[in-house]
């Protein structure tokens with residue numbers, strides 16, 4: 001059973017046994033910071049009929065009774081414990097065994113029920129279990145060792161805070177002897193005071209905490225000791241910079257508690273310390289050797305990892321967390337004009353990192369999209385040991401490690417919101433010697449992954465989609481454990497998806513023999529083009545694409561053109577608004593991506609291309625669009641994969657067109673960052689547009705009109721105002737921003753943070769050409 005399933009089971013059990021208050025009498029042993037804080041939290045949340053405490057310091061007990069926190073207190077457990085159904089031990093680790101002896105005596109003498117729940121809050125767990133085993137012949141059914149990962153450098157009763165545990169984790173160690181009811185009730189208590197409960201095995205807990213808590217505390221104490229022992233220590237402290245303050249804040253913690261922890265978790269701490277010594281001497285050597293590349297690599301990796309972990313743990317985006325709950329308030333405007341440059345192509349940016357990392361030699365990338373999706377790919381390769389300098393204004397230098405140079409990541413690879421990163425990487429990782437795990441944010445972990453896992457298995461990959469419905473996290477077993485290389489296959493793709501195609505072709509680079517994929521319709525071909533540009537032969541025969549395994553890639557220069565999928569928002573903005581003229585510079589017009597141009601042209605948009613040239617193996621052009629009277633059309637199905645990401649904004653265009661637009665054959669839209677058919681329909685209806693959802697598309701009743709003299713008639717509003725929910729889908733948010741050009745009133749869009757995945761700077765650029773977007777942070 002997974003830890004999440006376990007947590008849910010405990011919650012369900014606790015609900016079944018819910019009573020109010022949860023406990024008759026809670027007995028807290030030790031009124032230090034944690035003990036007093038949990039007592040206060042229990043009191044404030046009404047979780048116990050009575051709260052009593054045992055503490056060696058009588059004045060604290062008296063004060064707590066005066067404050068109304070305790071109903072009674074004593075320095076001796078046996079005097080106070082009777083009637084308790086929960087005992088919380090909050091004393092230093094080395095004092096816990098003595099408390100167990102008192103508890104056992106109370107049980108033996110009938111003062112305490114034998115199923116009383118007994119828990120602790122100590123930072124080490126194996127030693128607590130050992131202490132219990134030394135005292136009790138059979139461990140009590142109510143014994144649940146636990147550890148709230150919360151604290152503060154201040155100690156003692158007066159430092160208590162009822163909110164200390166809010167948004168913190170509490171690790172609970174289930175023992176074979178523990179009753180489920182005890183775990184359920186204790187979990188319910190912790191959740192009620194704002195914490196979230198995580199089950200974990202005791203030895204694992206101790207090993208993890210040795211690294212994440214005990215080692216940092218040890219280093220902080222030691223660094224202060226080092227500075228304090230200098231003769232000029234006064235000057236040292238007087239001029240100590242913020243770094244010293246930040247790093248040593250935790251050295252103000254309770255020495256007795258830490259003394260006990262260092263002994264209690266001795267072996268795990270010593271092994272963490274030994275590992276640390278190796279890292280320390282490595283970095284020392286890099287400085288001695290003036291090894292600039294390696295030092296930059298180390299510092300860059302550490303900086304990126306620090307940011308990355310924060311986001312990964314919170315399942316939030318990589319950049320600008322201040323925009324997390326931001327929204328747009330958009331005042332209607334009715335024209336756009338200017339000449340602008342759109343950020344780099346997302347699909348090509350992903351592939352530049354992947355192939356640049358696997359190549360031999362150095363790859364320089366310009367125009368790289370510094371959006372979260374491409375940054376997720378970049379971070380993954382850093383996690384696998386690739387040194388990547390940048391991004392700096394779209395410039396990257398990738399020090400390729402060759403086809404067999406990737407190293408296992410020490411943590412699951414976090415793909416954020418990016419389907420492309422996860423699916424393409426899965427192909428690469430399926431062929432590596434080592435095991436890997438790929439995970440993503442809440443949206444990505446709901447998207448279908450069996451579409452790549454199943455064909456990869458046909459190639460011999462060992463890959464599990466461990467989510468609930470064939471979804472991520474993906475767990476991939478390395479070839480070293482499997483024992484054989486991947487085998488080339490012939491695969492007929494059921495959907496025209498460039499992600500599936502690319503995943504299999506990438507896996508095919510390491511497979512024995514030929515890997516051939518046949519796509520039902522043309523899909524974007526950036527993988528094929530970039531493989532060729534890196535000197536890897538690819539055979540394209542209509543919709544059949546093949547690679548032979550065993551080749552190599554050679555690094556070089558890649559210029560990423562502007563992203564036509566991002567340009568699409570401004571193409572539609574100009575097309576639907578009065579007297580507009582907009583030029584978008586050097587946009588990628590790869591024929592497998594130009595569905596948006598073809599569809600807009602069929603709708604009679606005024607679009608022209610100029611300055612056509614090639615950049616890094618991809619065709620580019622300046623695109624000029626002017627306002628025009630659009631007409632509704634039946635969108636040809638072969639154009640669907642060529643405009644797959646552009647439909648949200650095309651629906652805005654269709655709403656402004658005269659007559660009905662019918663989209664069919666676009667079921668894939670339902671499995672993007674959101675169900676783009678349902679979510680767009682919901683938003684269009686909010687803004688007063690009539691539309692009908694079908695299984696594989698949408699029918700939109702356009703509200704455009706033709707003026708008497710058939711002049712361009714783009715001044716009439718088509719949309720009302722209203723509140724739009726983006727469902728955390730970047731393209732939904734940007735599409736409804738474009739709708740404001742034909743809206744009668746303000747449109748507000750909630751959840752715009754994911755725009756950073758593909759189009760950082762969207763609002764600034766939109767405002768530059770005449771739109772009026774106000775970004776509001778919650």
Ligand SMILES: O=C(O)C1=C[C@@H](OP(=O)(O)O)[C@@H](O)[C@H](O)C1
Nearest residue numbers: 347420496497498499500644645
């Ligand atoms: O290969 C790629 O870079 C992409 C392929 C498309 O997905 P599918 O291939 O799954 O349709 C597209 O929606 C995505 O934004 C990027």
Ligand SMILES: C=C(OP(=O)(O)O)C(=O)O
Nearest residue numbers: 417418419420421645672
């Ligand atoms: C579908 C998209 O991206 P991905 O599949 O990479 O998340 C997109 O950008 O619209």
